[in-house]
Amino acid sequence: MAAIDFESELRRAGARATGSWGKLAFLARRHLLGAVGLAIMALFVLTALFADLIGRYDPLTVDAAHALARPSWQHWMGTDSFGRDVWSRIIHGSRISLAVGLGSTALGATFGVIIGLASGYLSGWVDLVFQRVTDILQALPLLVLALVMTAALGPSLPNVIIAIAIPLVPIVARVIRANTLALREQPFVEAAKSIGMSEMRIALRHVLPNTLAPLIVLATAQLGSTILTEASLSFLGLGIPEPYPSWGRMLSESAAEYVRVAPWLVIFPGIAISLAVFGTNLFGDALRDILDPRQRG
Amino acid sequence: MFAYIVRRLALMLVTLFGISIVIFFLLRIVPGNIVDILFAAAGYVDPSDKVELERQLGVDQPLILQYLHWIGGLLHGDLGYSYVSEKPALDEILPRIPITARLAGMALLFSASVGIPLGVISAVKQGSRLDYVLRVVSLSGLSLPSFWLGLLILTASVAMFGDIPIFNPNPKTWGELFATYCIPAMAVGFRSSALTMRITRSSMLEVLRQDYIRTARAKGASDASVNFHHALKNAILPVITVVGIEAAFLIGGLIVTETVFNIPGVARFLVEAIRWRDYPIVQNLVMFIAVVVVLANFTVDMLYAVFDPRIRYSD
Numbered sequence: 353m354a355a356i357d358f359e360s361e362l363r364r365a366g367a368r369a370t371g372s373w374g375k376l377a378f379l380a381r382r383h384l385l386g387a388v389g390l391a392i393m394a395l396f397v398l399t400a401l402f403a404d405l406i407g408r409y410d411p412l413t414v415d416a417a418h419a420l421a422r423p424s425w426q427h428w429m430g431t432d433s434f435g436r437d438v439w440s441r442i443i444h445g446s447r448i449s450l451a452v453g454l455g456s457t458a459l460g461a462t463f464g465v466i467i468g469l470a471s472g473y474l475s476g477w478v479d480l481v482f483q484r485v486t487d488i489l490q491a492l493p494l495l496v497l498a499l500v501m502t503a504a505l506g507p508s509l510p511n512v513i514i515a516i517a518i519p520l521v522p523i524v525a526r527v528i529r530a531n532t533l534a535l536r537e538q539p540f541v542e543a544a545k546s547i548g549m550s551e552m553r554i555a556l557r558h559v560l561p562n563t564l565a566p567l568i569v570l571a572t573a574q575l576g577s578t579i580l581t582e583a584s585l586s587f588l589g590l591g592i593p594e595p596y597p598s599w600g601r602m603l604s605e606s607a608a609e610y611v612r613v614a615p616w617l618v619i620f621p622g623i624a625i626s627l628a629v630f631g632t633n634l635f636g637d638a639l640r641d642i643l644d645p646r647q648r649g
Numbered sequence: 650m651f652a653y654i655v656r657r658l659a660l661m662l663v664t665l666f667g668i669s670i671v672i673f674f675l676l677r678i679v680p681g682n683i684v685d686i687l688f689a690a691a692g693y694v695d696p697s698d699k700v701e702l703e704r705q706l707g708v709d710q711p712l713i714l715q716y717l718h719w720i721g722g723l724l725h726g727d728l729g730y731s732y733v734s735e736k737p738a739l740d741e742i743l744p745r746i747p748i749t750a751r752l753a754g755m756a757l758l759f760s761a762s763v764g765i766p767l768g769v770i771s772a773v774k775q776g777s778r779l780d781y782v783l784r785v786v787s788l789s790g791l792s793l794p795s796f797w798l799g800l801l802i803l804t805a806s807v808a809m810f811g812d813i814p815i816f817n818p819n820p821k822t823w824g825e826l827f828a829t830y831c832i833p834a835m836a837v838g839f840r841s842s843a844l845t846m847r848i849t850r851s852s853m854l855e856v857l858r859q860d861y862i863r864t865a866r867a868k869g870a871s872d873a874s875v876n877f878h879h880a881l882k883n884a885i886l887p888v889i890t891v892v893g894i895e896a897a898f899l900i901g902g903l904i905v906t907e908t909v910f911n912i913p914g915v916a917r918f919l920v921e922a923i924r925w926r927d928y929p930i931v932q933n934l935v936m937f938i939a940v941v942v943v944l945a946n947f948t949v950d951m952l953y954a955v956f957d958p959r960i961r962y963s964d
Contacts, residue, residue, distance in 0.1 A: 385785070484663060484664070484667060485667070487660070487663075487667070488664055488668050489671075491664050491665075491668055491939045491942050491943050492938065492939055493897040493898070493900040493901050493942065495900070495901035495904055495905075496900060496901070496904070496919070496935060496938055499919070499923055500672065500675055500676065500923070500931070500935060501675070503676070503926075503931070504675045504678045576791075576792065580794055583794050584796065584901065584904075584905055587794075587796050587905060587908075588905065588908060588920050589924065590920070590923065590924070611800060611804045611807050611813065615804045615807070618797075618800045618801070618804055619801070622794065622797035622800065622801065625794055626789070626794070626797065627792075629792040629794075630788065633788050633791060633792050637788065
């Protein structure tokens with residue numbers, strides 16, 4: 353049902369391109385904003401990969417003599433209260449945002465798929481229990497649950513990833529369960545059963561691949577919100593601990609003091625967060641349009 | 650309908666009960682109790698003091714008894730005592746609720762009064778340059794962290810007035826009340842207004858494709874009458890449902906915005922209590938938030954049935 357036939361989609365849209373690059377170029381022209389989003393995401397990933405080359409200073413080196421320096425040729429985005437170069441910290445901070453974004457989305461999606469698939473496929477009491485658990489997890493706002501989780505686990509990168517992944521599980525599980533319930537009634541599942549395939553094999557080989565498209569759409573949509581949640585947690589002082597250059601941490605509460613004396617400390621990290629999230633949101637929207645035509649607005 | 654309401658209320662209780670278990674045991678996953686932490690922070694340990702304090706706070710009892718004690722008290726309106734201030738938790742939490750409620754109310758008002766009209770315009774002018782701009786603006790609105798928006802407002806206020814606004818804890822007139830809350834409410838409501846706009850737009854587009862809209866146009870009704878009288882009336886329903894989701898969304902914004910603007914509401918209090926490991930406050934506040942979210946969702950479902958006569962809950 354949700355399986356996407358790219359070829360027919362493209363033909364319907366009037367694409368004459370044949371090579372894979374031609375098809376890609378066609379999609380990029382049709383979804384200009386999505387292409388912009390993809391470009392921002394690529395920039396973000398490249399920055400994280402080559403942070404050591406792009407960052408001009410070590411992001412952790414303290415230089416008290418040049419504390420709170422204004423943006424200049426030496427320090428493009430100024431320095432913070434410890435004299436650390438803001439540009440280098442933002443460049444290196446992309447690694448943390450990327451690690452948390454990808455890590456918690458992947459972790460949340462994996463457990464969400466397992467629970468959603470089991471819940472939709474097995475039904476009965478397994479479904480009932482999983483449904484109640486997702487109800488419970490969804491009654492708490494994402495940030496509140498993540499706050500309590502980090503408070504319980506303690507602040508560190510892996511713990512922040514886990515704390516943000518857990519609120520994603522029920523969101524993914526809901527969607528996968530609904531899809532699985534619909535897929536179970538499809539003739540190809542019946543056909544697989546009639547030739548004597550085991551339930552497990554049907555679930556993994558036939559049902560799971562068909563839930564992939566909605567899963568990709570959902571995961572991309574959640575990527576931005578995981579990056580924002582990490583930024584909020586670190587801003588509140590409960591996320592990534594010092595001295596790691598997390599974008600949210602750079603804006604931490606003392607920023608309310610810096611708005612008077614060093615506005616550059618407030619402006620640049622915020623631009624980095626917003627740009628990264630904006631890119632994933634643009635790309636996620638376009639991806640939804642392409643992969644999930646029923647939701648097209 | 651009545652059977653449905655009873656079933657929903659029962660499910661709500663099950664959910665809240667589940668949340669209480671999750672929160673209580675989650676906060677105590679880490680080995681070592683609050684007394685260990687307090688003493689570690691104080692830097693010295695006198696074993697007899699420690700045992701005495703553990704007995705006073707009740708943390709020497711098995712977890713399950715502590716849990717039953719908390720829930721039993723909760724049902725009688727006794728929320729226990731704050732570890733930090735040693736005052737009853739209820740007295741700490743209650744006075745902060747109106748502050749957050751005013752902020753949330755104004756933020757919702759802002760989000761609806763900006764988001765709904767812009768969503769309608771965007772849908773009516775679908776595919777136009779204006780629609781394109783509005784969609785990009787709403788998407789970028791969803792991408793701005795609300796605490797950064799707050800900080801930008803503070804930066805701008807320093808640039809223009811030379812200082813940051815001070816929160817006025819007891820506004821005397823309506824004007825003062827508005828002046829106190831309007832800027833933080835905008836910082837919170839901006840993201841929700843982007844969400845409201847996107848939902849209004851897609852819901853409006855759905856309705857504008859319906860046959861009865863074509864009929865209305867065919868009989869010569871004016872554009873304004875079709876768009877607002879025929880279409881918006883029906884398109885607004887899904888927007889209402891999302892208010893439930895927005896309640897959860899809004900709470901995240903309130904937590905960071907109250908911190909940025911130094912507003913002494915419940916949302917900022919939660920962060921402070923977590924930082925101080927003041928667990929009686931944390932667990933009661935999280936329960937309070939869960940009750941608000943669950944009730945918001947319930948109310949929305951009921952409103953849905955009231956506003957849309959086609960929906961009959963008969964389960």
